[in-house]
Amino acid sequence: MTEVVAIDHLTKRFGKFQALKNITFTIHPGEVFGFIGPNGAGKSTTIRILLGNLKATSGQATIFGQSVWTDAVAIHKRIAYVPGDVDLWPNLTGGEIIDLLLKLSGQKHTARTDELIKKFDLDVAKKARTYSKGNRQKVALVAAFSTDAELYIFDEPTSGLDPLMEEVFQQEVLALKAAGKSILLSSHILSEVERMCDRIGIIRQGESIEVGSLASMRKLSRSTIHVQTKQPLTAIATLAAVHQFKAESNTKAEFTVDSEAVGSVMDQLSSLEIVQLQSTPPTLEDLFLRYYNKEGEADATQHV
Amino acid sequence: MPHSTFKRTGTLLKLELRHDWLKIVLWLTGLVGLMAAAAAKFGGIYGTQKEMATIATTLKTPAMVSLLGPFTAKPPYTTALIYGSEMMVFMGLFTVMMNIHLAIHATRSQEESGLTELMLARSVGRQAPLLAAMLELVIVNGLGGVLEALGLQAAQMPGATAAGNWLFGLGLAAFGLMFGSFSLLFAQLASTSRGALMLSYGFLGLVFIARMGTDVQNPDLTWWTIFGWIEKMELYTNNTWWPVLLMLAGALLGGACAVALAARRDLGAGLIAPKPGRKRASAFLRGPLSLLARVNRTSTIVWLLGLVLLGASYGSIFGTVGDLVKTNPVLGKLLGGAAVAAANRAVVLAMANKLAVIFVVVATIPAVMMILSLNRDEQKGLLTLMQAKPIGRLRLALTSAGYGLVVGSAAFIAAIWGMAAAGQQSMTITITLARFMRSFVGYWPALLVVCGLAMLLAGLLPKWQSAIWIVPVYGVVSLYMGPLIGLPKWALKLSPYGWVNKVPVAAVNWGTFGWMTALGVVLLAVGLWAYRRRDLLMN
Numbered sequence: 001m002t003e004v005v006a007i008d009h010l011t012k013r014f015g016k017f018q019a020l021k022n023i024t025f026t027i028h029p030g031e032v033f034g035f036i037g038p039n040g041a042g043k044s045t046t047i048r049i050l051l052g053n054l055k056a057t058s059g060q061a062t063i064f065g066q067s068v069w070t071d072a073v074a075i076h077k078r079i080a081y082v083p084g085d086v087d088l089w090p091n092l093t094g095g096e097i098i099d100l101l102l103k104l105s106g107q108k109h110t111a112r113t114d115e116l117i118k119k120f121d122l123d124v125a126k127k128a129r130t131y132s133k134g135n136r137q138k139v140a141l142v143a144a145f146s147t148d149a150e151l152y153i154f155d156e157p158t159s160g161l162d163p164l165m166e167e168v169f170q171q172e173v174l175a176l177k178a179a180g181k182s183i184l185l186s187s188h189i190l191s192e193v194e195r196m197c198d199r200i201g202i203i204r205q206g207e208s209i210e211v212g213s214l215a216s217m218r219k220l221s222r223s224t225i226h227v228q229t230k231q232p233l234t235a236i237a238t239l240a241a242v243h244q245f246k247a248e249s250n251t252k253a254e255f256t257v258d259s260e261a262v263g264s265v266m267d268q269l270s271s272l273e274i275v276q277l278q279s280t281p282p283t284l285e286d287l288f289l290r291y292y293n294k295e296g297e298a299d300a301t302q303h304v
Numbered sequence: 305m306p307h308s309t310f311k312r313t314g315t316l317l318k319l320e321l322r323h324d325w326l327k328i329v330l331w332l333t334g335l336v337g338l339m340a341a342a343a344a345k346f347g348g349i350y351g352t353q354k355e356m357a358t359i360a361t362t363l364k365t366p367a368m369v370s371l372l373g374p375f376t377a378k379p380p381y382t383t384a385l386i387y388g389s390e391m392m393v394f395m396g397l398f399t400v401m402m403n404i405h406l407a408i409h410a411t412r413s414q415e416e417s418g419l420t421e422l423m424l425a426r427s428v429g430r431q432a433p434l435l436a437a438m439l440e441l442v443i444v445n446g447l448g449g450v451l452e453a454l455g456l457q458a459a460q461m462p463g464a465t466a467a468g469n470w471l472f473g474l475g476l477a478a479f480g481l482m483f484g485s486f487s488l489l490f491a492q493l494a495s496t497s498r499g500a501l502m503l504s505y506g507f508l509g510l511v512f513i514a515r516m517g518t519d520v521q522n523p524d525l526t527w528w529t530i531f532g533w534i535e536k537m538e539l540y541t542n543n544t545w546w547p548v549l550l551m552l553a554g555a556l557l558g559g560a561c562a563v564a565l566a567a568r569r570d571l572g573a574g575l576i577a578p579k580p581g582r583k584r585a586s587a588f589l590r591g592p593l594s595l596l597a598r599v600n601r602t603s604t605i606v607w608l609l610g611l612v613l614l615g616a617s618y619g620s621i622f623g624t625v626g627d628l629v630k631t632n633p634v635l636g637k638l639l640g641g642a643a644v645a646a647a648n649r650a651v652v653l654a655m656a657n658k659l660a661v662i663f664v665v666v667a668t669i670p671a672v673m674m675i676l677s678l679n680r681d682e683q684k685g686l687l688t689l690m691q692a693k694p695i696g697r698l699r700l701a702l703t704s705a706g707y708g709l710v711v712g713s714a715a716f717i718a719a720i721w722g723m724a725a726a727g728q729q730s731m732t733i734t735i736t737l738a739r740f741m742r743s744f745v746g747y748w749p750a751l752l753v754v755c756g757l758a759m760l761l762a763g764l765l766p767k768w769q770s771a772i773w774i775v776p777v778y779g780v781v782s783l784y785m786g787p788l789i790g791l792p793k794w795a796l797k798l799s800p801y802g803w804v805n806k807v808p809v810a811a812v813n814w815g816t817f818g819w820m821t822a823l824g825v826v827l828l829a830v831g832l833w834a835y836r837r838r839d840l841l842m843n
């Protein structure tokens with residue numbers, strides 16, 4: 001089976017400004033793909049190219065094996081999209097807009113639509129002009145979730161939602177995942193990405209810097225260890241695989257360990273008679289900050 | 305009112321002037337240039353008493369009175385006198401248009417783009433944006449008035465006095481300011497910039513049509529039309545200054561009401577609150593075309609009704625226009641009954657030709673607005689959701705252009721129909737609707753060509769698309785005023801409206817119709833092609 005989304009060495013230039021330098025990733029069928037990166041990294045630009053709104057400067061981008069630029073209409077029949085900034089026709093009501101969006105995809109307002117309206121707690125009789133940002137986003141979300149599509153593209157869909165609605169959003173995404181749909185989710189809410197995504201792509205300044213599953217990324221990173229032992233911990237601090245060693249007392253400390261060395265460090269620790277031990281795998285946030293800082297440092301040294 | 309409501313008005317004013325300077329320069333250059341150029345030419349065209357007597361007879365006919373205002377001067381005429389009566393209403397109209405645009409742009413449009421909210425958060429007084437807009441209007445109009453007066457001084461028309469020149473310039477300034485402050489008021493009433501624009505133009509249309517009627521029937525009543533105040537200054541004869549004071553009072557009143565209303569409404573909202581609507585879309589709302597029709601429903605209806613009204617109000621004076629014997633009793637004796645009827649008929653048809661130019665230009669406005677709204681809506685992000693649907697970009701653009709063309713054409717027909725219907729009521733001679741409709745067939749390709757140019761700009765140079773407005777504005781100036789101010793023939797042919805022959809007096813020239821239609825279609829197609837292959841506009 002072909003990839004749902006395949007992006008290969010994609011670049012995009014706006015005049016003199018190179019917004020995308022090299023974006024490469026694929027989304028497999030039935031997969032939730034998390035797309036993260038700092039502000040201005042080029043996530044929305046990549047998504048707009050996928051939607052055929054912007055023309056790529058070079059490189060390949062296909063959805064369902066079709067070109068995103070020339071076959072946009074055919075592709076759009078099989079996708080649903082929610083942007084981060086939703087603007088709606090001010091003098092239509094939310095209900096009218098949901099129905100219109102469904103009709104434009106060749107679909108109908110169903111019982112499922114009503115259920116979603118209720119779940120997202122949306123007053124559909126109001127004119128869009130009077131909606132708050134979150135409510136405008138709900139309109140787009142209800143329309144997207146009640147569309148029967150093969151690929152769902154979300155670009156920061158929850159930036160205006162309250163925590164309760166954020167939870168509803170996550171449930172709905174997990175339901176789509178259970179139904180075997182493919183999803184591209186760009187988000188700054190890392191817990192959301194961590195909970196739902198099978199694989200993650202991190203981009204920075206228009207370049208893919210890491211693509212893979214969270215588990216495989218964790219392998220490249222460090223776990224945090226909080227430990228108390230009977231015997232002094234001084235020897236541990238000198239190990240090559242141990243970093244950021246902070247001693248609270250002679251026998252109590254917090255430090256990080258390279259993931260591949262966790263086993264050997266554990267052996268050493270047990271020889272020191274562990275009283276208490278807490279090990280936390282790196283969160284996506286740690287990963288993200290690490291990638292971000294690493295690149296930042298590289299930049300800084302270049303500038304010297 | 306606490307002092308802080310107007311805090312930082314100065315800063316905002318500077319920002320606005322910096323933002324609008326190009327627009328202001330273009331408008332003022334156009335207005336001042338037109339006045340000065342016409343003034344410089346007038347000495348040459350209307351120099352002798354004989355020439356002036358001839359044009360005075362023309363200006364006294366109801367047809368010209370309806371277009372340019374009453375001609376009340378007594379002989380001996382001077383060039384300046386003729387100039388004053390020909391230019392006053394016309395310049396007033398354009399000055400008002402400039403003010404409407406600046407006023408709405410400085411208030412509602414800024415508010416819609418979110419700029420106002422950003423600024424209010426930065427310790428700017430709540431009413432400061434409104435006050436800054438008012439000051440901007442005062443500055444622009446003041447500057448315009450002074451430049452116009454200086455231009456007239458420099459032109460040294462025979463019969464022109466300094467008092468008359470300054471009255472003309474400053475009178476226009478006060479007049480513009482008054483309508484500008486009315487627009488600020490409308491900006492508080494409406495809930496969108498489009499709505500405010502529609503209210504402003506609706507009001508302008510209403511008072512303009514009212515003044516047309518009263519000028520032809522009974523000029524004393526013109527006082528009630530507000531627009532007519534500009535005719536009452538008796539330029540270059542008595543030079544009456546107090547209509548100017550009246551206008552300034554009107555400006556103050558409008559501004560005060562705007563401030564009072566603004567204090568009572570929320571940012572981004574109007575005083576006319578939106579009501580709740582349907583929970584489900586009707587079966588009608590199903591695709592891009594029906595969406596356009598639904599979103600633009602009110603404005604489309606207003607345009608169509610407005611043009612029927614405009615046509616009808618001109619048609620209603622056909623009875624008077626087409627009664628040469630009444631204006632010139634000698635004529636009745638010289639010519640026989642049949643010859644008089646034929647002459648009357650010729651006069652009405654000639655006027656219908658002049659009117660067709662106005663109608664087609666006015667009908668161009670909604671058509672071009674629809675075409676330009678494609679990029680504007682795109683930039684606002686209104687189309688983001690739609691563009692992810694299985695609708696080609698070509699189809700989306702074609703829908704906008706097509707809808708614009710249909711509305712424009714329908715508005716044009718509506719105006720001619722209104723004119724014909726009201727004309728037939730008021731005339732004793734009969735001219736059929738079909739005869740009047742020659743104007744439609746004749747001028748329609750010009751509408752198409754201008755729409756094609758608009759699409760071309762929207763597709764190729766989206767940032768410059770507003771430049772298309774030069775075409776209709778120049779078209780109406782050159783064809784309406786060109787013959788009076790002695791523009792050369794080639795200058796009349798610079799806009800597509802000038803390529804059409806004198807319908808409905810003459811028969812439709814099918815050759816011209818054919819090549820102009822083909823040109824329009826080609827321009828549209830190239831514009832669509834360019835639109836299809838470029839990036840969408842996004843922020």
Ligand SMILES: Nc1ncnc2c1ncn2[C@@H]1O[C@H](COP(=O)(O)OP(=O)(O)OP(=O)(O)O)[C@@H](O)[C@H]1O
Nearest residue numbers: 014017019038039040041042043044045046842843
């Ligand atoms: N039409 C455009 N013209 C010029 N530059 C643009 C345009 N659109 C985007 N950019 C630039 O491209 C870069 C990438 O923008 P993009 O919106 O893709 O970032 P993003 O990763 O989505 O950021 P965020 O997390 O803030 O949404 C930014 O520096 C932006 O300023």
Ligand SMILES: [Mg+2]
Nearest residue numbers: 043044045084
């Ligand atoms: Mg983005």
